[in-house]
Amino acid sequence: MSSEVQQSNIVTSDTGATSDENFIVERIFKAVMEQRLAPKTKLSEARLCETFGVGRMRVRRALLLLSSQGIIELQSNRGAYVACPDKSEANDVFAARMLVEPPLVRQLAQNADDIDLAILTDHIAHEDAARAKKERTEIIRLSGEFHTKLAQATGNKFIFRMMRELVTRTSLIVGLFGSSENASCPDDEHSNILKAIQSRNPELAEELLISHLNHIQSGLDMDARQAPQDDLAAILR
Amino acid sequence: MSSEVQQSNIVTSDTGATSDENFIVERIFKAVMEQRLAPKTKLSEARLCETFGVGRMRVRRALLLLSSQGIIELQSNRGAYVACPDKSEANDVFAARMLVEPPLVRQLAQNADDIDLAILTDHIAHEDAARAKKERTEIIRLSGEFHTKLAQATGNKFIFRMMRELVTRTSLIVGLFGSSENASCPDDEHSNILKAIQSRNPELAEELLISHLNHIQSGLDMDARQAPQDDLAAILR
DNA sequence: TTGACAAGGATTGTTAACAATCTTGAACTG
DNA sequence: CAGTTCAAGATTGTTAACAATCCTTGTCAA
Numbered sequence: 001m002s003s004e005v006q007q008s009n010i011v012t013s014d015t016g017a018t019s020d021e022n023f024i025v026e027r028i029f030k031a032v033m034e035q036r037l038a039p040k041t042k043l044s045e046a047r048l049c050e051t052f053g054v055g056r057m058r059v060r061r062a063l064l065l066l067s068s069q070g071i072i073e074l075q076s077n078r079g080a081y082v083a084c085p086d087k088s089e090a091n092d093v094f095a096a097r098m099l100v101e102p103p104l105v106r107q108l109a110q111n112a113d114d115i116d117l118a119i120l121t122d123h124i125a126h127e128d129a130a131r132a133k134k135e136r137t138e139i140i141r142l143s144g145e146f147h148t149k150l151a152q153a154t155g156n157k158f159i160f161r162m163m164r165e166l167v168t169r170t171s172l173i174v175g176l177f178g179s180s181e182n183a184s185c186p187d188d189e190h191s192n193i194l195k196a197i198q199s200r201n202p203e204l205a206e207e208l209l210i211s212h213l214n215h216i217q218s219g220l221d222m223d224a225r226q227a228p229q230d231d232l233a234a235i236l237r
Numbered sequence: 238m239s240s241e242v243q244q245s246n247i248v249t250s251d252t253g254a255t256s257d258e259n260f261i262v263e264r265i266f267k268a269v270m271e272q273r274l275a276p277k278t279k280l281s282e283a284r285l286c287e288t289f290g291v292g293r294m295r296v297r298r299a300l301l302l303l304s305s306q307g308i309i310e311l312q313s314n315r316g317a318y319v320a321c322p323d324k325s326e327a328n329d330v331f332a333a334r335m336l337v338e339p340p341l342v343r344q345l346a347q348n349a350d351d352i353d354l355a356i357l358t359d360h361i362a363h364e365d366a367a368r369a370k371k372e373r374t375e376i377i378r379l380s381g382e383f384h385t386k387l388a389q390a391t392g393n394k395f396i397f398r399m400m401r402e403l404v405t406r407t408s409l410i411v412g413l414f415g416s417s418e419n420a421s422c423p424d425d426e427h428s429n430i431l432k433a434i435q436s437r438n439p440e441l442a443e444e445l446l447i448s449h450l451n452h453i454q455s456g457l458d459m460d461a462r463q464a465p466q467d468d469l470a471a472i473l474r
Numbered sequence: 475t476t477g478a479c480a481a482g483g484a485t486t487g488t489t490a491a492c493a494a495t496c497t498t499g500a501a502c503t504g
Numbered sequence: 505c506a507g508t509t510c511a512a513g514a515t516t517g518t519t520a521a522c523a524a525t526c527c528t529t530g531t532c533a534a
């Protein structure tokens with residue numbers, strides 16, 4: 001495990017591309033992740049240009065990158081829309097997480113160093129604080145980020161990228177199929193998973209994670225999809 | 238498990254983007270995968286334009302996509318170069334595969350249907366044929382593709398994408414750090430893994446896969462890196 | 475000979491105009 | 505009134521010229 005992880009420079013997200021479009025990508029990515037941009041929302045080039053004060057080329061490149069990550073969908077001659085996962089895709093996302101995440105926490109329970117654990121502990125504190133203040137978007141963001149940080153704690157950028165994609169998709173899915181209450185993860189499950197990792201109990205950590213994922217998935221209603229639209233680019237600040 | 242998998246339309250690689258640049262991406266991707274394009278090779282826009290008979294914009298978009306997949310590296314004002322993984326990245330790739338692939342084959346041993354197994358069996362036959370004829374690039378291609386097809390057999394596009402990225406990186410790494418002999422996977426290990434899956438023996442399949450990955454990794458010399466260069470764009474046909 | 479320096483050419487990055495496609499809405503027909 | 509057609513506007517796709525940067529090469533001086 002690495003100590004540089006929390007610096008978030010070593011294990012970071014986007015490869016290639018200049019910093020300008022990475023900024024746009026990150027902003028939109030984050031907005032989707034926090035469910036501030038609903039699926040099917042149209043992202044027009046002109047709007048994004050003025051929002052970010054940047055040329056059309058940069059916006060187009062950013063959109064291309066986002067589409068390659070599955071965050072948005074590019075329709076030919078029709079523009080970019082926030083991705084809208086369907087039932088089957090939702091199942092795939094959870095299946096993929098069920099495959100990857102249990103071995104991940106198992107490994108963390110065996111190998112995580114103190115620095116990683118400190119970061120995660122710190123994160124849980126933030127989550128609790130946000131929950132206490134009932135800050136909806138903050139709760140959503142931190143809930144997803146916990147899982148991302150688990151991956152980050154491995155110090156492995158491939159694992160991180162995989163998990164980041166899966167967690168983002170999960171956020172879209174929960175926004176689409178979840179009831180307003182369980183928009184985030186159940187209260188203390190994250191904390192319990194971390195405790196299992198800290199007490200170096202791989203089996204327990206894995207078991208808790210599996211039931212955690214099951215809780216999230218079972219809180220979804222795969223048939224009734226949520227209100228599709230809403231649009232403001234002021235969402236992007 | 239799905240029956241449409243081998244049609245390779247359901248679980249496919251690239252999201253978004255028009256077909257033209259996907260063609261370019263696929264061509265370069267494949268060339269890297271088959272070790273016909275060595276790391277550090279420069280991919281100049283002009284060259285690619287004439288090679289594919291396409292405008293500069295298409296090429297630039299393709300390069301951006303390839304860089305987002307980590308296949309190439311975009312250097313500001315200096316152009317695109319085939320990615321050149323270092324020692325630490327190589328270790329990360331194998332660590333990620335060790336995390337993902339064992340549960341994957343375990344799951345296949347439990348759930349793979351006859352169609353999936355038939356595809357894999359067929360693949361092994363092709364591999365053997367290529368080996369018999371000593372067709373180097375074909376052997377390399379099929380060796381990697383076996384692992385990709387394992388992922389494809391799950392019918393899960395996220396798992397597929399993850400594995401595809403990892404396998405491609407592995408190909409780069411083996412080309413860089415491997416001796417000329419073990420450029421591909423050891424002879425009958427793929428076959429044995431498949432047999433374990435067919436006989437519905439998850440533990441054995443997992444065990445064989447782990448030792449298979451270990452064989453590949455231990456055949457590498459992480460310190461002596463290979464001849465860096467060679468360039469022709471006729472490589473792309 | 476070696477090194478620094480500068481000019482020219484080559485390559486990449488950016489912009490703006492143009493072309494193609496889609497969307498909107500009003501007029502028209504049945 | 506419902507449905508269709510068509511034209512104007514809006515949006516996206518493409519191209520070509522221009523700007524900026526990098527690389528090469530030849531010259532010069534130590």
